[in-house]
């Protein structure tokens with residue numbers, strides 16, 4: 668099999684001035700893509716701006732012989748989203764790949780959550796992906812080709828304390844991913860999502876706050892097999908965290924951004940070189956045409972039983988199953 672390349676492709680990576688986004692930009696550029704390195708350069712909470720990170724990653728790419736343009740617009744407004752895509756059009760004439768990766772954190776327990784903590788998180792993660800994808804979509808749709816990779820999180824998909832704002836934003840991106848996959852199929856556009864786990868400043872901050880608050884980290888490592896209920900030792904936890912190199916997430920993102928990507932509307936969880944798929948499953952369930960509340964109580968185990976679950980590709984397939992069950 669030949670190596671996978673991106674010659675002639677133009678990629679926009681948001682939040683690429685550090686952490687995961689930098690690794691995505693470096694890998695795409697090293698395989699021949701011309702890359703727009705977008706980043707506002709603010710704090711993990713999204714405060715302040717600094718042109719340094721976007722400039723420095725673009726320079727790093729050029730020093731390695733690649734092509735890159737820095738962009739420091741915020742993804743968090745419609746104008747910002749347009750400006751990011753405009754940078755790609757002005758520098759390289761098109762956009763083939765968009766990785767919506769920019770992100771911030773403003774954690775608080777739900778009883779302390781406020782609009783001031785909610786809105787910026789929704790603006791950067793959820794609306795930000797919307798605002799950058801929207802103008803990129805026009806270009807991709809017209810050209811009949813595009814790859815979009817959104818960034819979700821186990822913090823939302825599986826639930827983590829203190830992140831109701833972030834979890835809601837990240838899970839909203841799943842809805843966006845699936846709907847855009849449905850709409851994009853007619854135009855050669857594939858849209859997928861990754862839930863990364865990597866040692867970046869964001870994870871470090873998450874873990875520090877967690878330690879301070881005695882709460883779960885953004886993604887809590889599994890309990891050790893055979894020692895149910897017992898947390899990992901500090902040493903094993905440290906060794907695990909050291910393996911969370913963001914560079915080991917980039918290959919999965921780059922594959923989903925590649926022409927050969929065989930799927931659309933899917934979610935992959937990626938960390939430390941491990942890649943697997945998250946999906947929405949539907950249990951076989953229980954059917955009674957005269958369903959009562961007591962029936963639900965009495966058959967709850969059957970309703971929840973994961974044996975023989977299915978993974979509907981779209982609402983039509985789900986409704987089709989219901990149709991067959993109900994129609995006999």
Ligand code: NAI
Pocket residue numbers: 681682683684685686687688705706707708709710711713720740741742743767768769770771791795818819820821862863864865866867868869870885
């Ligand atoms: P990071 O903080 O290093 O990277 C996020 C980047 O986004 C920063 O460079 C920041 O300046 C930039 N950014 C923030 N607001 C922006 C805006 N309005 N416009 C443009 N750029 C902006 O953190 P990390 O870990 O690399 O995060 C990347 C993505 O991965 C985020 O979406 C995050 O939520 C997600 N993620 C990370 C996990 C991890 O384990 N590190 C776990 C799950 C999700």
